[in-house]
Amino acid sequence: MVGISKSFGGxxxxxxxxxxxxxxxxxxxxxxxxxxKSTILKVLNGVHIPDEGTVxxxxxxxxxxxxxxARAAGxxxxxxxxxxxxxxxxxxxxxxxxxxxxxxxxIDDEDSIRRAAAIFSxxxxxxxxxxxxxxxxxxxxxxxxxxxxxxxxxxxxxxxEPSTALAVSDVERLFVFLRKLTAKGVAIIYVSHRxxxxxxxxxxxxxLRDGRHVITAPIADLPIDTMIEHIVGKRSKGLxxxxxxxxxxxxxxLELKGVTGPHKPDNISFTLHRGEVLxxxxxxxxxxxxxxxxxxxxxxxxxGEIRIKGKPVQIRRPADAIAQxxxxxxxxxxxxxxxxxxxxxxxxxxxxLGRITKRGLVDRPRATAITDSMIQRxxxxxxxxxxxxxxxxxxxxxxxxxxxWLATDPDIxxxxEPTTGIDIxxxxxxxxxxxxxxxxxxxxxVIASELSELLTACDRxxxxxxxxxxxxxxxxxxxxxxxxxxxxxxxAAERRLxxxxxxALTAKEAIHG
Amino acid sequence: MAKPIPAPGGALFANWRQNIIYIGFVxxxxxxxxxxxxxGFLNPNNLLNxxxxxxxIAVMAIAMTFVLSAGEIDLSVGAVAGLATVTVAMAINVxxxxxxVCAGIATGLAVGMxxxxxxxRVGIPSFLTTLAMMGxxxxxxxxxxDTAAVPILSPGYSWVFGGGSVGPIPVLLFWIAALGGVGHIxxxxxxxxxxxxxxxxxxxxxRYSGIDTANIKLKVLVFSSCAAALAGMLYAGRxxxxxxxxxxxxxxxxxxxxxxxxxxxxxGKGTVIGTIVGAMMxxxxxxxxxxxxxxxxxxxxxxxxxxxxxxxxxxxx
Numbered sequence: 001m002v003g004i005s006k007s008f009g010g011x012x013x014x015x016x017x018x019x020x021x022x023x024x025x026x027x028x029x030x031x032x033x034x035x036x037k038s039t040i041l042k043v044l045n046g047v048h049i050p051d052e053g054t055v056x057x058x059x060x061x062x063x064x065x066x067x068x069x070a071r072a073a074g075x076x077x078x079x080x081x082x083x084x085x086x087x088x089x090x091x092x093x094x095x096x097x098x099x100x101x102x103x104x105x106x107i108d109d110e111d112s113i114r115r116a117a118a119i120f121s122x123x124x125x126x127x128x129x130x131x132x133x134x135x136x137x138x139x140x141x142x143x144x145x146x147x148x149x150x151x152x153x154x155x156x157x158x159x160x161e162p163s164t165a166l167a168v169s170d171v172e173r174l175f176v177f178l179r180k181l182t183a184k185g186v187a188i189i190y191v192s193h194r195x196x197x198x199x200x201x202x203x204x205x206x207x208l209r210d211g212r213h214v215i216t217a218p219i220a221d222l223p224i225d226t227m228i229e230h231i232v233g234k235r236s237k238g239l240x241x242x243x244x245x246x247x248x249x250x251x252x253x254l255e256l257k258g259v260t261g262p263h264k265p266d267n268i269s270f271t272l273h274r275g276e277v278l279x280x281x282x283x284x285x286x287x288x289x290x291x292x293x294x295x296x297x298x299x300x301x302x303x304g305e306i307r308i309k310g311k312p313v314q315i316r317r318p319a320d321a322i323a324q325x326x327x328x329x330x331x332x333x334x335x336x337x338x339x340x341x342x343x344x345x346x347x348x349x350x351x352x353l354g355r356i357t358k359r360g361l362v363d364r365p366r367a368t369a370i371t372d373s374m375i376q377r378x379x380x381x382x383x384x385x386x387x388x389x390x391x392x393x394x395x396x397x398x399x400x401x402x403x404x405w406l407a408t409d410p411d412i413x414x415x416x417e418p419t420t421g422i423d424i425x426x427x428x429x430x431x432x433x434x435x436x437x438x439x440x441x442x443x444x445x446v447i448a449s450e451l452s453e454l455l456t457a458c459d460r461x462x463x464x465x466x467x468x469x470x471x472x473x474x475x476x477x478x479x480x481x482x483x484x485x486x487x488x489x490x491x492a493a494e495r496r497l498x499x500x501x502x503x504a505l506t507a508k509e510a511i512h513g
Numbered sequence: 514m515a516k517p518i519p520a521p522g523g524a525l526f527a528n529w530r531q532n533i534i535y536i537g538f539v540x541x542x543x544x545x546x547x548x549x550x551x552x553g554f555l556n557p558n559n560l561l562n563x564x565x566x567x568x569x570i571a572v573m574a575i576a577m578t579f580v581l582s583a584g585e586i587d588l589s590v591g592a593v594a595g596l597a598t599v600t601v602a603m604a605i606n607v608x609x610x611x612x613x614v615c616a617g618i619a620t621g622l623a624v625g626m627x628x629x630x631x632x633x634r635v636g637i638p639s640f641l642t643t644l645a646m647m648g649x650x651x652x653x654x655x656x657x658x659d660t661a662a663v664p665i666l667s668p669g670y671s672w673v674f675g676g677g678s679v680g681p682i683p684v685l686l687f688w689i690a691a692l693g694g695v696g697h698i699x700x701x702x703x704x705x706x707x708x709x710x711x712x713x714x715x716x717x718x719x720r721y722s723g724i725d726t727a728n729i730k731l732k733v734l735v736f737s738s739c740a741a742a743l744a745g746m747l748y749a750g751r752x753x754x755x756x757x758x759x760x761x762x763x764x765x766x767x768x769x770x771x772x773x774x775x776x777x778x779x780x781g782k783g784t785v786i787g788t789i790v791g792a793m794m795x796x797x798x799x800x801x802x803x804x805x806x807x808x809x810x811x812x813x814x815x816x817x818x819x820x821x822x823x824x825x826x827x828x829x830x
Contacts, residue, residue: 298721319723330721339715341781350711351722357704364702404722 004053006039013039016052017213019206021156023058026178026188028202028219030195032231032450036211037191041158044189045077046070058155074155078145078162086134091116093133094148119147122180124173138165146174150181157181158189163197164285175201193283195224195502209233228498232491249459250274252310253443254295254326254412259304264290264467267304272412272443277434279458280447281501287467288447289331292414295445296328297321308412322351327405331416331447333394337401340390344382345371347389347400352407374403378433395426402433413437414445419453431457451494461497463504470504473497533826534774534787538794541819545801552804559800561683565751567796568675568685569594569744570763571789574770575696576740578788579733581771582700584713584780585632585639587734589646590741590767593624594760596654597745602663602755610670614746621742624650625735632734633727639734647764654757663755674750685747689789692740697785709733713780770795773823794823 006014014036021027031037042048044055046067055062057073084093091112092099100111116129120143127140127147136144142165149157159178163171178188178201192198198205198219205222207214207230214230215222222230254272259265264287272278280288293299295306297315305312308324315321321328330336338347348371349356356366371385378399382392389400398418405413415434419427434457438444448454454461455475463470478493529536545554553559573590580587597620604616624646631642665671677684700706711719712726720726741760748759772778773794774787798819802812 296721317723317725318721319725322723328721332717335715335717336721337718339711339718339781342710342714346707346710350707350719350724353704353707353724360704361698361702362704362707 004040004043004055005051006043006048013211014043014050015211017208017211018216019044019213020216021187021189022204023155023185023187024182025203026182026190026201028198028205029189029191029208030198030205030227030231031208035208035231037208038160039211040208041077041160041189041191044070044156045075045158071152074153075158076149076152076154076156077158078142078149078160084133084141084144084148087132089113089130089132090127090136090144090147091129093144094119094129094151096148098152115151116147119151123147123150123177125170139167139170142166143170154186156187156189158191160191161193161284162190163192163194164283171197194505195227196506198227199224207231224502225495225499228495228502232494232498249276250441253308254445255305255307255310256295257305257307259291259294259301259306261287261290261294262299262302265294265464265469266467268464268469269304270462270469270472272445274411274441274443275438276460277438277444277446277458279454279461280445280464281451281454281461281497282464282470282504283501284449285466286464288464289416290467291464292328292330292416292445292447295321295412295414296326296330298328322408322410325409325411326414327351327408327410327412328414329398329401329405329416329418331420333398333401333421337404338389338397341388343386344375344380344389344392344400345385348374348385348404348407351404370407371403374400374407377406378403379429393423395422395429398422398426398430402430406437410442412443412445414447416447417449418446419448419450427453451497452490455490455493455497463500465501465504465507470507471500473500530826531775533823534790534794537823537826538790538797541794541797541801545797545804549801549804554801554804557681559804561681561686563793563796563800564686564689565675565683566799567792568683568689569747569760570766570770570795571689571792572692572744572747573737573740573763573767574774574788574792575692575785576733576737577767577771578696578774578776578783578785579700579706579709580639580737581768581776581778582713582780582783583709583730583733584716585730585733586768586778587628587639587643587737587741588764589624589628589643589650590737590744591760591763591765592647592650592654593621593738593741594745594748594763595757596620596624596650597742598749598755598759599654599658599663599757600755601746601749602665603657605665605667605670606663610667613665613667613670617742617746618739620745621739622735624742625738626731628738629731629734633731639730643734651757651761658755658757660757665749665753665755671750671753675747676751676753685751688743688747692743693785693789700783700785705729705732710781710783713777713782715781766792766795769820773820795820 004014004017017036017040019040029037039048043050046065046069049065057075060073062069062073091109094116095112099107102108113129120127125143127143133141133144142162146159146162162174166174182188190202202219204216204218206216207227209231214233251274252271253274257269259268268291280291282288290299294301297318297320300316306315307313313324315324334340345367349367356363375382375385380399380403381396389397392400418430431453434444434446446454446457455478459475461473461475463473478496479489480492573594577587577590597617600620601613601617605613628642628646631637632639673684675685700709708724708729711724712729716726745760749755770792771788774784774791776783776788798816802815807815
């Protein structure tokens with residue numbers, strides 16, 4: 001791939017990026033959120049048409065930028081966002097649109113099952129090709145995705161975060177299998193945030209940052225520290241580090257003791273104080289969102305104790321959590337946060353309907369007052385309070401969700417990835433808001449994959465991996481006392497946090513902070 | 514977002530797709546008034562007849578507006594109305610008019626609780642629950658009445674439930690007005706109505722906001738069955754008898770009325786006033802087509818065509 005550029009709207013997602021992958025190598029593709037990894041993979045895969053640049057596979061220029069052309073040229077990819085159809089069997093999914101036909105021209109399911117079984121036995125994993133995909137565990141689904149990609153006899157195999165839902169032993173088998181593939185001359189592009197894995201499997205790595213190519217080098221020349229340094233880089237879009245520590249840490253608001261959810265999290269204990277922002281750091285699947293859902297009563301805890309303001313509480317339903325002063329701004333804004341077709345006003349009062357209802361009827365002046373005060377307080381840009389939320393920009397939609405939850409006047413506010421898909425200006429506003437809420441005496445729990453945001457917003461950071469708490473860090477411990485330039489200080493802290501997150505993945509024992 | 518530019522003619526036409534039902538109603542009314550005047554279309558008696566013929570559809574459609582707004586559907590309303598005519602008639606013969614009314618309400622509650630329980634606790638989609646209930650209710654009605662009509666010999670009951678009139682105004686119109694008014698306020702202004710719309714508009718977001726969506730669905734299904742039972746009571750009063758065939762096939766007119774009125778089949782959006790106008794429009798079309806002298810077969814085709822046209826025009830591009 002040479003000189004690839006791609007813009008979405010006004011945003012340049014890729015700027016003149018080169019990517020060269022050699023036959024028989026595992027090539028790691030690294031970068032932070034928004035670095036352009038997914039975009040370049042989608043260009044290679046024919047999903048996105050590049051604005052500039054060319055793609056060649058085995059010396060042949062890709063005829064047309066379509067998924068079919070990419071597939072014909074031998075490019076195969078697994079998808080992070082599960083591209084499987086839950087009501088079909090594993091074998092039917094693996095060979096979807098490429099089913100073998102029998103003599104009469106009808107689909108030969110038995111043949112698909114045999115071939116799928118052969119792939120799984122090559123991988124040495126247990127997945128029943130006759131099982132319905134909907135009945136599989138997350139890890140088995142991921143293996144099915146990988147089997148689907150492998151079954152295409154690809155020359156270039158793209159694996160996007162293949163290990164997030166896999167057990168350690170399955171990852172080992174996957175690696176052995178990838179080695180077999182490379183020995184046959186297949187080129188593999190491997191995307192992962194787990195640098196320990198990359199160090200073990202990859203031959204070379206390319207690092208992207210802010211849509212630009214940073215470096216391509218043999219993995220031997222890239223120790224983990226160096227990789228992180230390149231990924232973090234010298235940020236040009238810099239989030240200004242807002243003043244922290246202005247708020248005094250007060251009484252214990254939320255105490256968790258050995259809280260375990262239906263799947264994740266596993267045995268979590270920590271205390272959140274009044275006036276404090278606590279961050280949850282970890283990779284996809286580390287159990288951060290699951291922990292948030294447990295506290296908010298969406299997936300109630302199966303064991304452990306939750307205390308709020310010192311009193312043990314039972315949170316079995318979202319309504320219980322709201323009554324206890326807990327509010328969750330969920331990660332999936334469009335489905336969990338808002339009702340897009342309903343108005344700003346209707347969304348804003350959705351969580352307080354019970355409180356603003358008098359003799360069965362909604363108190364409209366109060367609903368309007370709540371909506372208007374939130375629009376003003378959060379400076380939501382909307383044509384009017386009666387416009388549908390779907391007409392707002394992502395950042396303003398997120399403000400509506402936050403406003404909806406602030407309207408419940410919570411003591412404890414949980415924000416799960418509050419800044420995904422919103423512009424940098426709104427991001428800073430939201431982080432400032434989080435600090436303001438803490439200063440106003442609330443306890444805030446923040447989940448963010450973008451580490452600079454966590455570091456900017458939080459007083460303490462809990463590192464999670466595989467559903468367990470690994471380590472509680474004070475934000476100040478991540479600062480380098482000798483560094484005076486605030487931009488560099490933030491980057492140094494980000495590198496340290498990255499290193500701790502990576503350590504947590506490999507740690508044998510989890511501690512409870 | 515550019516603000517919508519007010520078109521000449523006011524808000525009704527600025528959002529004409531949204532208001533197609535009102536525009537359509539007036540248009541059809543005017544067309545019939547001009548073309549069918551000599552056949553007595555504008556005769557007050559004829560107009561009141563339209564009201565009498567559509568009252569039961571309107572009553573059921575008001576409740577259906579809540580069911581659809583919550584993202585569910587109730588196919589059993591016609592059969593439940595039929596069942597209620599039979600239980601009411603039988604109870605009146607044994608226990609008098611008051612007993613009859615109690616039997617009607619009990620029928621609605623029982624069927625609604627069962628529909629709601631199956632849908633929200635057992636987890637069968639309401640489409641299937643109520644499709645099955647359609648057969649069960651009809652079967653029970655045939656069985657207990659021995660497929661025969663059960664006469665009602667209570668003039669008082671018949672007057673209140675559908676047969677009577679105050680001066681020239683049929684009692685049925687009061688029923689529509691009362692239920693329509695309550696339904697409109699509950700859907701637009703009450704906390705319950707907001708929760709219904711939230712449940713249908715985005716169930717996950719509603720659940721995350723602390724709304725007990727299963728409870729809301731159960732309530733709208735109970736509400737719908739009770740409205741169907743009331744429609745049955747009105748059929749029974751108007752025709753002074755209970756028979757299982759009454760209300761047969763009404764579920765389609767009821768759903769059509771709500772959708773014509775602007776209620777979304779996919780939930781989250783509903784209007785009771787629109788639904789009542791939708792029901793009246795169906796009655797209007799039926800009446801006009803009869804006056805035109807079309808045969809029943811032709812009426813069916815013309816009615817289907819008009820409904821498709823109205824719904825197609827209301828779709829957003």
